[in-house]
Amino acid sequence: MTQWILPAALILFSLLIGIVCEKFLFHKFKKIIIQKHIPGSRLIFQALHRVTFIWFLLAGFSSALVAASPNLSPELKILLQRIITIIFLCSITLVLARLTAGFVNSWTRKAEGVSASLISNLAKTAVFILGILILLQTLGVAVTPLVTTLGIGGIAVGLALQDTLANLFSGFYLIISKQVRTGDYVKLDEGHEGYVTDITWRNTTIKELSNNVVIVPNSKLASAIFTNYHLPAKEITLTMNVGVSYDSDLEQVEKVTVEVAKDVMREIAPELIANEPYIRFHTFNDFSIDFTLYMRVSEYFDQRMGKHLFVKRLHKRYQESGISIPFPIRDIYVHNNN
The missing domain is CATH 1.20.58 (Methane Monooxygenase Hydroxylase; Chain G, domain 1)
Known part of the structure; x- marks a missing residue:
């Protein structure tokens, strides 16, 4: 021992x-x-x-x-x-x-x-x-015959795994073409939308804002109609339609609205403040003069917070400045036969 x-x-x-x-x-x-x-x-x-x-x-x-x-x-x-x-x-x-x-x-x-x-x-x-x-x-195992055998067997395996290989090559196509990238916000033609979190050998994973996960086969995504809100750039233009009464001073309306939009941009997109917001009047409506605000935000998701802050602050500033946002009014005439 x-x-x-x-x-x-x-x-x-x-x-x-x-x-x-x-x-x-x-x-x-x-x-x-x-x-x-x-x-x-x-x-x-x-x-x-x-x-x-x-x-x-x-x-x-x-x-x-x-x-x-x-x-x-x-x-x-x-x-x-x-x-x-x-x-x-x-x-x-x-x-x-x-x-x-x-x-x-x-x-x-x-x-x-x-x-x-x-x-x-x-x-x-x-x-x-x-x-x-x-x-x-x-x-000491001969590798060359083994590789040859695997190559021949790979043809049979490839025929049996057509769907899997289609998803694999579709995934490579999506990555190489840069149509979809991890981190992009996309909206599918079927209505699903969210951030792309990963592209695997079989599926593309999309995380919705509700924190749900949508699994899309790569081959389906490669042939689908979808909108990528991060291409060609993440920055997008937020648009808001607003109407003011006919008694309003339009010069003052423009000044106040742009000031509010700049204030919102300083909070949610300070790096884009050089792109000044602007408005364009476009319609004499039944009860109001309508215009559209154009304001840059960092990405698609920031639209929600941008609209939220803009509506709150614009409403307050309009009240302080005496600018009214009209609501529909109808005059009703009652005819009395007596």
């Missing part, structure tokens, strides 16, 4: 070192590096999560295998070496896949409107496939 003491001690020592490094040193080092704001440091530590413990454990098993090799048969020794190699290569593949997905996600956040989910998952899948091929090649 004494001949197994050293291998067992090496395995136990590597296990303890792995736990200590993973639970204490790794987290402390992670906080120090992240506080220094080194680019990519957070992604690297996320990719190495739990993997450093596996590496320490594999180092212990490798050392134990070397120490116990005189007492092992050649076949068992080769088998254990292969198992350690397989686990090590799998861990390397996992780290590279995490890093690839992390850097792709980081890039997609900077490249406005590109879906993080579809592209990052595709990149991660590519790394996993490459890792599997390298692993098989390391184990």
Whole structure:
């Protein structure tokens, strides 16, 4: 039994070192590096999560295998070496896949409107496939015939998964054409509207203002008629129709209305204040002179708050300035035959 003491001690020592490094040193080092704001440091530590413990454990098993090799048969020794190699290569593949997905996600956040989910998952899948091929090649499995077989089998799989592939390629089309981007506010021809939160390999997820989620297949969205309120730019023009009485001084009406609109813009869209709001009179109506206010807001959703604030403040200013907003009045004449 004494001949197994050293291998067992090496395995136990590597296990303890792995736990200590993973639970204490790794987290402390992670906080120090992240506080220094080194680019990519957070992604690297996320990719190495739990993997450093596996590496320490594999180092212990490798050392134990070397120490116990005189007492092992050649076949068992080769088998254990292969198992350690397989686990090590799998861990390397996992780290590279995490890093690839992390850097792709980081890039997609900077490249406005590109879906993080579809592209990052595709990149991660590519790394996993490459890792599997390298692993098989390391184990002595001929990769070329396997790839050829998978290519032939892929044709049959593609025929069986036509709908899935249609959604996949439609998702790529939507991203490449930039017709729909994550963060865009869209309204479908069926009436659903909301913010695009993600484009996956199969569906596009739209989050409505009521916090409900609408799932639309990519192929359906690619062929649908929809309005993207963030294209060609997020900024849009809010329009409000207002009517004032015929007794009003139209010069004063214009001045007061524009001042109120500027005040609203300073609160909800200060970066657009250079685009001054304006009004245009257009109709002599039955009871009022009608005009339309044009005011820029940062995005589609800001229209609600803009209209809310504008109506409240305009009503108050009109009362203070003696400007009336008329309501329909009818004169009724009663004929008495007596």
